[in-house]
Amino acid sequence: MEHKKYEPLRLPANRDKLIARAVSADEESVCGGGLAAKLGMLDERPAVEVRREASQQAFRLQTLARFVQLSRREHGLTSEQFATKYDVDVRELLDIEEARGIPELRVLYQVSQALGVSYDKLLVLAGHRHSRDERLDREALRFAASSGPMDSLSKTETQALHDFIKVLHD
C-alpha cells in the first residue's frame, strides 16, 4: 500500500455536479478536530456543555429579538421610527431584532424603558446575567413557539406578546 499513497489522485474530468453540490452545501462550519483534541487545542469545557450553552444562548437571543420586533410592530412603528422615538441607534436596534450578538447594556436599558419592561429580565435574556429563572425560560419558550415573523400581529401573537410582557414586568 505504501508505494501507492503519493500517486496523484484520479479525479474525473467532469466534476461539475459534485462541485455544484459542494458549493450549495450549508457550510456553517466544516472543522474537524480529532488531532486538535489530542493536542489539547480544544475549549477546556466538555463539548456537550459548549453545545448546550451555545444553543441556550442562541435561543434566548432569538427570543429577545422576536420580543423586541413584535413589540415595535405592535406600536405600529418601523425600525427607524422606533429608533428615533426612543433615541436608540437604529443599527443597534436592528442587531437586536436579528439576534446579532449581545446588545450593549445602554441599548437594553433604552429598550426596557421604551417598552416598559424589566431591565433585569432583559439582561438575562441577552446573556449579560446568568440566572436560573425557570419561569422566564418556560415563558420564553411558550412565547417563541406562539409567534412568527408575519407582517401584522396575529391574534395569537398579540396574546403571546402580552403574556410575555407580564412575565418581563415581574
Added chain:
Amino acid sequence: MSTHSTKLKRGATGDLVDAELDDALDLDDLFDAAKQWAPEKIEMTRELVNRNVPKSMWPQSLHWNWAKKAVELKPRAPGPLSAHRLFGISAEGKWQGLLLARCVGSQTRIAPGGRDLVYIELIETAPWNFPVPQTGRDALFKGVGGQLIELAIRWSDELSLQGRVGLHSLPQSEPFYRGHCGMRDFGPDPSYQNLCYFELDEVHARRYLEET
C-alpha cells in the same frame, strides 16, 4: 505537489471562481496556511468582541494555530513514506482550506471486523470562509469543505478502503457531516474530549462520488 482545477463559489455574488485542489502537500504548506490565516483570525476576534458576540457562538476553531504545534505535528509529516497525506484547496493565491488524513491505525466502527479506513485528523477552512451571522459576515468562498472531504474519500477508495472515512467533528460542524456528507453519527467519544465521531460507509462514499 499534484494539482487539479476546480471551482469555488464566491459567497457575496454567487459567481464560480477558479480554484485548485492539491493532493500531496507537506507541513510547510500547513504552516503557510496558518501564517495566512492568523491576521484574519485576530481581526475576526476583534469584531466578535466589539459586537459582544457570546464566546459560545464564536467559530470553534478560531484560536487554532498549527504553527504552535509544529513539534507535535512533525511525526505526522506527510510524505511518500508517511501514513499521512495533506490535501488543500487554494484560490486567489491563498489557502482556502486544508485536510490532514492518515491511512493506517483506524478501523471502521460501523461493522465488526476491523477494516481500515482513512481517518481525517484535521480539517479546517480559512477564517474568511467562516460565516458568522452574528456579525453579518458571510463566507468569502463556499464549497471548500465538501471538496476536501471528496479528496479524502477518493484517497480511501484508491487505497482499496472503499471510500470509508472517519473523523471527530467540532460541535458547530456536526450538521455538515450528518447532512451534506451523509456520515453516521456515533455520538460523543470520551477519548476525544467528547467530540462526536462520524463515519462514512462504503455505500455513502459511493453515493458521494457518484455526484460526478
